[in-house]
Amino acid sequence: xxxxxxxxxxxxxxxxxxxxxxxxxxxxxxxxxxxxxxxxxxxxxxxxxxxxxxxxxxxxxxxxxxxxxxxxxxxxxxxxxxxxxxxxxxxxxxxxxxxxxxxxxxxxxxxxxxxxxxxxxxxxxxxxxxxxxxxxxxxxxxxxxxxxxxxxxxxxxxxxxxxxxxxxxxxxxxxxxxxxxxxxxxxxxxxxxxxxxxxxxxxxxxxxxxxxxxxxxxxxxxxxxxxxxxxxxxxxxxxxxxxxxxxxxxxxxxxxxxxxxxxxxxxxxxxxxxxxxxxxxxxxxxxxxxxxxxxxxxxxxxxxxxxxxxxxxxxxxxxxxxxxxxxxxx
Amino acid sequence: xxxxxxxxxxxxxxxxxxxxxxxxxxxxxxxxxxxxxxxxxxxxxxxxxxxxxxxxxxxxxxxxxxxxxxxxxxxxxxxxxxxxxxxxxxxxxxxxxxxxxxxxxxxxxxxxxxxxxxxxxxxxxxxxxxxxxxxxxxxxxxxxxxxxxxxxxxxxxxxxxxxxxxxxxxxxxxxxxxxxxxxxxxxxxxxxxxxxxxxxxxxxxxxxxxxxxxxxxxxxxxxxxxxxxxxxxxxxxxxxxxxxxxxxxxxxxxxxxxxxxxxxxxxxxxxxxxxxxxxxxxxxxxxxxxxxxxxxxxxxxxxxxxxxxxxxxxxxxxxxxxxxxxxxxx
DNA sequence: CTGAAAGCGCTTACAG
DNA sequence: CTGAAAGCGCTTACAG
Numbered sequence: 001x002x003x004x005x006x007x008x009x010x011x012x013x014x015x016x017x018x019x020x021x022x023x024x025x026x027x028x029x030x031x032x033x034x035x036x037x038x039x040x041x042x043x044x045x046x047x048x049x050x051x052x053x054x055x056x057x058x059x060x061x062x063x064x065x066x067x068x069x070x071x072x073x074x075x076x077x078x079x080x081x082x083x084x085x086x087x088x089x090x091x092x093x094x095x096x097x098x099x100x101x102x103x104x105x106x107x108x109x110x111x112x113x114x115x116x117x118x119x120x121x122x123x124x125x126x127x128x129x130x131x132x133x134x135x136x137x138x139x140x141x142x143x144x145x146x147x148x149x150x151x152x153x154x155x156x157x158x159x160x161x162x163x164x165x166x167x168x169x170x171x172x173x174x175x176x177x178x179x180x181x182x183x184x185x186x187x188x189x190x191x192x193x194x195x196x197x198x199x200x201x202x203x204x205x206x207x208x209x210x211x212x213x214x215x216x217x218x219x220x221x222x223x224x225x226x227x228x229x230x231x232x233x234x235x236x237x238x239x240x241x242x243x244x245x246x247x248x249x250x251x252x253x254x255x256x257x258x259x260x261x262x263x264x265x266x267x268x269x270x271x272x273x274x275x276x277x278x279x280x281x282x283x284x285x286x287x288x289x290x291x292x293x294x295x296x297x298x299x300x301x302x303x304x305x306x307x308x309x310x311x312x313x314x315x316x317x318x319x320x321x322x323x324x325x326x327x328x329x330x
Numbered sequence: 331x332x333x334x335x336x337x338x339x340x341x342x343x344x345x346x347x348x349x350x351x352x353x354x355x356x357x358x359x360x361x362x363x364x365x366x367x368x369x370x371x372x373x374x375x376x377x378x379x380x381x382x383x384x385x386x387x388x389x390x391x392x393x394x395x396x397x398x399x400x401x402x403x404x405x406x407x408x409x410x411x412x413x414x415x416x417x418x419x420x421x422x423x424x425x426x427x428x429x430x431x432x433x434x435x436x437x438x439x440x441x442x443x444x445x446x447x448x449x450x451x452x453x454x455x456x457x458x459x460x461x462x463x464x465x466x467x468x469x470x471x472x473x474x475x476x477x478x479x480x481x482x483x484x485x486x487x488x489x490x491x492x493x494x495x496x497x498x499x500x501x502x503x504x505x506x507x508x509x510x511x512x513x514x515x516x517x518x519x520x521x522x523x524x525x526x527x528x529x530x531x532x533x534x535x536x537x538x539x540x541x542x543x544x545x546x547x548x549x550x551x552x553x554x555x556x557x558x559x560x561x562x563x564x565x566x567x568x569x570x571x572x573x574x575x576x577x578x579x580x581x582x583x584x585x586x587x588x589x590x591x592x593x594x595x596x597x598x599x600x601x602x603x604x605x606x607x608x609x610x611x612x613x614x615x616x617x618x619x620x621x622x623x624x625x626x627x628x629x630x631x632x633x634x635x636x637x638x639x640x641x642x643x644x645x646x647x648x649x650x651x652x653x654x655x656x657x658x659x660x
Numbered sequence: 661c662t663g664a665a666a667g668c669g670c671t672t673a674c675a676g
Numbered sequence: 677c678t679g680a681a682a683g684c685g686c687t688t689a690c691a692g
Contacts, residue, residue, distance in 0.1 A: 003477070005669055016679040021671060032677060043657065054452035055388035056668030059684050064385065066436065066451060087418045095437065104452070106396065106436040122384035122394065122434070122452065145379055147333070271435055335685055346663040350688060362661060386685030389668050 004048045013037075013044035020045075024052070031054075060123075066104040067299055068123035069094060071130060086288070089272055090129065093292025095298045125149035125303040127296055133157055135280040136200035144179050149302035155198045155294045161310050163302065165295040167286030168314035169199055169268075173206020175317050176241040176266045176284045184328040185239040185264060189222040189232065191251055192243035200243045203268055207241050226250035232263060238328050245278055252324070265324040268317075282322035286315050343367075343374040350375075354382070388452075396434040397629055398453035399424065400459060400473075416618070419602055420459065423622025431630045455479035455633040457626055463487055464528035479632035483625045485528045491640050493632065495625040498617030498644035499598075501530055501535020505647050506571040506596045506614045511544050512656040515569040515594060519552040519562065521581055522573035530573045533598055537571050538579045556580035562593060568658050569594040575608050582654070595654040598647075612655035614647045621645060 010020040015037055020032050023041040044050075058064045098105045125148050133140060133155045140157035143150045149163075156164035158327055173190070180188050192200040192208045204223065211218045224240075226229045226247045232255060233239070240263060242248035248267035252259050259265055267281045270288035277283035302308060340350040345367055352361050353371040374380075428435045438452055455478050461487045463470060470487040473480045479493075485596045486494035503520070510518050520537045522530040534553065543549045554561045554570075556577045562570070562585065570593065572578035578597035582589050589595055597611045600618035607613035632638060 003669085006671095008670080018680080019678055020671080022678090025671085034677060037677080051476070053389065053669050055385050055392075055394065056684090057671080058385035059383065059389050059668090059686085060670045060672085062684080064387075066452065068434075087421060091417060093422075098437075104398075104436050106434050107428075108434060122388070122396065146381070190640055190669080224534070336687095337685080345685080347661055348664080348688080352662090354686085364661060367661080382684050386668090387687080389670085389684090390686045390688085392668080577684085 004050050006050070006052070009041065009044045009048055009050045012042040012048060022104060024050075030102055038245040046057060057095065063303075064101065064104075064122055064124050066123050066128060067098070067125045067296070067303065068106045069127045070107045070108045086270060089270060089289040090292055091217060092273065093294075094127065094296045097293050097296030097300065100297065103300055105296075107318060123148070124150070125299050127299050128152045129154065129292075131155050131196045131199055134201070135195075140202070151295050151302065153292055153298040155196075156312055160200070162312070163298065163308070163310050163313040165291050165298070166312065166314055167270075167291070168270075168316055169202035170206040170209070171314070172268045172284050172286065172317040173203040173208075175206075175319055176212040176268060177207045177210035179282075179284070179319055179325070180239045180241065180264060180266055181210070183239075183264065183325065186214075186216060186328075187222075187235065187237045188216075188239045188241060189223050189224055189235065189237040190218075190241050190243070191226060191228075191247050192225050193226060201245050203241075227254070229254040233257075238262065239266065240266040245269040245281060245283070248281055248324070260324050260326040263330065264326045267324075271318070277320050277322070282325035283320050284317045285320060286317050291315060334380050336380070336382070339371065339380045341376045342378060343370040343470075345371060352623055354380075361536070372447070383395050393633075394452055394454050395432065396432075396436050396453050396457045397428070397457060397626070397633065398436045398438045399457045399459060400438045416600060418623055419600060419619040421618040422603065423624075424457065427623050427626030430580065430627065431502050433630055435626075441569060447486065449598050453478070455481070455629050457629050458482045459484060459622075460520075461485050461526045461529055464531070465525075478631075481625050481629040481632065483622055485526075486527070486642055488494070492642070493628065494642040495621050495628070496644055497621070498602075498646055499532035500536040500539070501644070502598045502614050502616065502647040503533040503542040503571060505536075505649055507537045507540035507596060509612075509614070509649055509655070510569045510571065510596055513569075513594065513655065516544075516546060517552075517565065517567045517620045518546075518569045518571060519565065519567040520571050520573070521554050521556060521558075521577050523556060523660055524644065531569075532572050537576055557584070559584040562588075568592065569596065572597040575599040575611060575613070578611055578654070590654050590656040592657045594658065597654075599651075601648070609653070610653060612652035613650050615650060616645050 006017050006020050010017040012019060019037060020041050023033055023038050026044060054064070080330060094105055101315065128150060130139065130141065131154065137157065140160050144160065152162055152164040152229050156162060156166060177188060190204050191206060208218050221231060221235055222237065227250070230249060240251065242251060242265055245267045248265050252265060255263060265281060267283050269285055270281045271277055271279050271285035273289045277285045297307065336347050336350050340347045343350060349367060350371050353368050354362055354375060382393070388437060401575050424435055456473060458473065458480060461471065467487065474490065482492055482494040486492060486496055486498050503587065507518060518541065522532050522534060538548050551565055552567065553559055557580070561582060572595055574582060575597045578595050580593060585593060595611060597613050597614055599607050599613050601607055601615035603619045607615045628638065
């Protein structure tokens with residue numbers, strides 16, 4: 001047997017498809033319908049096991065009630081540097097917004113090669129969870145030309161006007177550095193990997209700025225890689241701001257004897273929904289799930305035609321003490 | 331400006347829509363096309379920034395190249411009892427299969443009230459990641475009547491012929507129990523919560539069966555809740571099979587002085603992709619990401635019309651030793 | 661190698 | 677309160 005369409009329901013109920021459609025889409029435009037007709041149509045629909053075709057409806061209305069999520073690579077959905085609960089927090093934020101608006105959520109796969117034009121056809125808007133934007137600027141251009149609402153999370157194109165929600169990365173770097181300065185540290189390094197230059201670059205700039213305000217120079221040798229622990233000794237660093245918790249852990253593994261005896265680690269990291277950063281690290285945090293949730297919510301509002309001025313909304317970070325921070329009496 | 335459709339491309343290229351369609355869908359049916367025409371169409375398409383309408387294509391072909399994922403409740407995507415990496419492992423398995431076949435993946439939201447008929451219109455098939463199936467049998471019926479391929483993961487309707495991939499829960503309970511028996515334990519309890527009766531029920535049955543084979547009775551008082559540590563003393567239990575790692579941790583927190591001095595804990599849990607169960611627990615594991623990956627792959631094959639006999643494929647568990655297991659010399 | 665035409669299943673003005 | 681009809685944007689036999 002082939003698919004049961006609205007025409008089948010209408011025929012069985014003895015009404016036109018227009019009427020059948022009106023009955024089955026109760027909420028939309030308020031058109032009065034006789035109780036008798038309504039009952040007949042509803043009975044026919046359930047007898048026949050009618051299920052509307054989302055494709056036909058989407059073609060007609062231009063809306064799918066689904067938004068897409070685009071990560072740098074497909075791995076974005078399970079490999080995140082902060083540890084595994086990053087994925088959970090992300091999912092939580094996205095799904096909650098989706099549920100509140102009765103939207104579905106499609107994870108856009110597609111080639112890792114980001115220059116391939118993605119097949120966005122089936123979504124009403126796109127949430128960008130991409131940490132490599134600075135390395136792949138054409139993504140932002142392609143998206144801007146997609147004709148659909150786009151909202152960036154965590155990372156965003158620096159030079160483009162757009163909707164974006166992200167932690168204030170510069171403020172994160174600054175706050176971490178200021179905290180270490182107040183604890184008496186002077187020789188404070190910054191640990192990051194070379195990738196994710198947008199996010200890590202901003203955090204590093206925050207560190208530099210705070211150091212500069214304190215009148216301390218930051219030679220290039222104070223910016224180290226997670227496997228560059230040798231530089232810590234060479235430069236006599238007493239503290240390190242780590243670009244994320246993964247990096248903090250990698251460094252701690254290398255120099256474990258020194259943490260926190262000789263070396264203070266302060267990591268930049270997301271807070272989980274209970275507001276807790278990793279218990280084993282002193283941290284400056286941003287509210288990941290809240291950012292993602294608010295972002296997905298705003299994207300849906302944009303889809304539904306709400307007028308919202310494009311803006312980059314940055315979240316102020318918070319400091320939470322932890323065992324890897326130590327007062328330094330110089 | 332309104333949407334650019336294929337007709338616009340065709341007009342600009344000076345060809346019919348049929349021809350334009352053939353050019354732009356290179357891979358499909360092999361129809362020879364002159365190089366000249368091909369070039370003209372491709373140029374027109376890129377000049378105009380043409381993007382095919384997924385809705386129209388889906389309506390015409392009946393395929394969306396997307397599969398849906400249905401959890402018990404929306405929370406399924408971020409709250410899983412085994413800890414947060416459960417989500418990551420799930421995502422990994424699903425996404426990898428999706429990528430291999432160039433499918434997208436839609437997380438189906440919808441009311442928590444599972445009796446509401448979900449809106450499946452936009453997906454070609456459904457992956458069921460639902461741990462409450464035994465409590466909501468109508469879900470399976472609704473799905474069976476959806477006319478789309480359905481594949482169950484982890485939990486499955488006991489009484490229905492269907493496609494399912496899951497750990498062999500009974501074997502898990504048995505293996506854990508046998509391991510404890512061999513270590514010299516006799517008074518072995520089983521710890522679980524009341525919910526998820528399908529999965530936990532099977533695991534519990536495995537424990538019972540292994541005990542029975544060993545000639546040991548299992549009174550109801552030996553089956554305890556995670557907060558029922560008092561029963562451990564009352565019944566002089568020396569070991570506990572825990573239905574999952576979350577439960578194992580809850581129990582350990584209550585009786586920490588005794589683990590593993592007086593009480594051995596053996597937990598049933600998923601292994602991560604590196605094959606590691608939690609390092610702090612002795613465990614009997616199943617390969618979560620592999621199950622999800624294989625399941626998603628099979629679902630896509632079903633969607634594409636491959637004939638596969640419905641079957642419940644159960645994975646044999648593995649034992650990994652850990653610090654919470656102790657020899658018991660009775 | 662190319663085109664005219666049908667039709668996938670809906671929704672929504674428009675006309676009663 | 678209800679129906680006839682157009683049209684969303686594609687793909688695919690079918691006919692040249």
